[in-house]
Amino acid sequence: MTFSKIITNWYSNNKRNLPWRQTTDPYYIWLSEIILQQTQIAQGLPYYESFLKEFPTIFHLASAEESQVLKLWQGLGYYSRARNLHAAARNIANKLDGVFPNTYKELLKLKGVGDYTASAIASICFNEATAVVDGNVYRVLSRYFGIDTPINTSKGVKEFKELAQKLIDKKNPAEFNQAIMEFGAVQCKPQNPNCTICPFKDSCVALQKNRIAELPVKIKAAKAKKKYFNFLVFLSNDNKTILEKRKGKGIWQNLYQFPLVETEQEMDFETFNALIKTHHLLKGISFELSLYNKDSIIHKLSHQHLYTKFWIVDIDQHLVNGIQISEVRNYAVPILIGNFIESFNFQ
DNA sequence: AAAACGGGGGG
DNA sequence: CCCCCAGTTTT
Known part of the structure; x- marks a missing residue:
């Protein structure tokens, strides 16, 4: 045969x-x-x-x-x-x-x-x-x-x-x-x-x-690079937060995410609290920062490992360009963000 | 020809 | 922490 x-x-x-x-x-x-x-x-x-x-x-x-x-x-x-x-x-x-x-x-x-x-x-x-x-x-x-x-x-x-x-x-x-x-x-x-x-x-x-x-024989892939992602989860007194659409060439093109601050290493509270005082979304605004996950969430992609922290940014004022927290689930987000949204207890 | 692009599973 | 899986597009 x-x-x-x-x-x-x-x-x-x-x-x-x-x-x-x-x-x-x-x-x-x-x-x-x-x-x-x-x-x-x-x-x-x-x-x-x-x-x-x-x-x-x-x-x-x-x-x-x-x-x-x-x-x-x-x-x-x-x-x-x-x-x-x-x-x-x-x-x-x-x-x-x-x-x-x-x-x-x-x-x-x-x-x-x-x-x-x-x-x-x-x-x-x-x-x-x-x-x-x-x-x-x-x-x-x-x-x-x-x-x-x-x-x-x-x-x-x-x-x-x-x-x-x-x-x-x-x-x-x-x-x-x-x-x-x-x-x-x-x-x-x-x-x-x-x-x-x-x-x-x-x-x-x-x-x-x-x-x-x-068999089959495969050439080994290069090791994944480490990246350090810090997401700013805004919570305003009018129950809004901020989601931004990812532009450009990289990962998750056209998906939504909380405002991202990428750093060269893992951030501790004091360092990050000082760092974001100059962030364009926070300039001149008083805020209270807290860290949602003490240990980084390691999200593994083929070519990079994302060490991720979600930072809660409470602000005691309205968020003019924000979206209602109740709308967050309507946006297409990477599963890394989606898992956070599911586990975080939005009021 | 090599790198980028997700996320799931198992040890 | 490590490993495996594996089509198309971009560089």
Whole structure:
């Protein structure tokens, strides 16, 4: 039996029943693929449901405000996915007459759609034989063929794409692509794959050579940098606080946060109390400072660790540009801020 | 080619 | 404190 035949057989007997497997409508498939990038199914599933409930068609999504899309995305991370999703929906609805692109080449032009997602949609929705290479596929192929090339190098990307393209069932690319990814997720898992019941146990190179745990090979990422974030949680005597929209290029673009003071090291009370006397929001204003969390909250992102303190700033006057405390939960915020809002007892 | 971009899980 | 997971865009 061919590789393709074995893996599609396995798939027909072992596939999980997931909502996006009931359809080939490109809107649903696209939405599921964007949500599931860098995201486990258990985490993405509720977001998929709530997006479809709020935006049953691409036109609903296109006519929404970006702020609403970001609010629904809150907690999923990699927020550029949400901004690109929204922009692509507007592009399709307004520039492409609402017709979803139906080839790999055209799909690639959509914001937020790269090689993997274009291949997935083209194969699943339009039967185009373009092989997907996601993390599961890297793992399955590197083990089965015993390939050492690091997967996070341009050489590795090219090599695995060509191999997958050679293996794909041209007659049924949708089944093959979903089968190899599901096989990687369920059977050929990163840790402790159950090789004793694997349909490839007699032909898998990594298993024969006892190299399952070594493959796939990845170049180690650089260590995360430490940053020190101090958020100013204003509380005014008219029950207002301040949320600011993040601009610019960095993390959490277009999400909201309490006014941020980034420092070179962790702040103690006396130092920080003196420091913010000159803050532009506090100049000439009398305030009473208190520290909400004595120990920094360490929020870990891929490339930085955020050592975070929330400072309560009580002011005995009105806050002209503030928002009502009761409105705080309506804004899209990073989960770091969201967790604070949930735990802090706003009066 | 390398860095940036979230957040969740486990040891 | 450490580790793992892993698509797309930007630099």
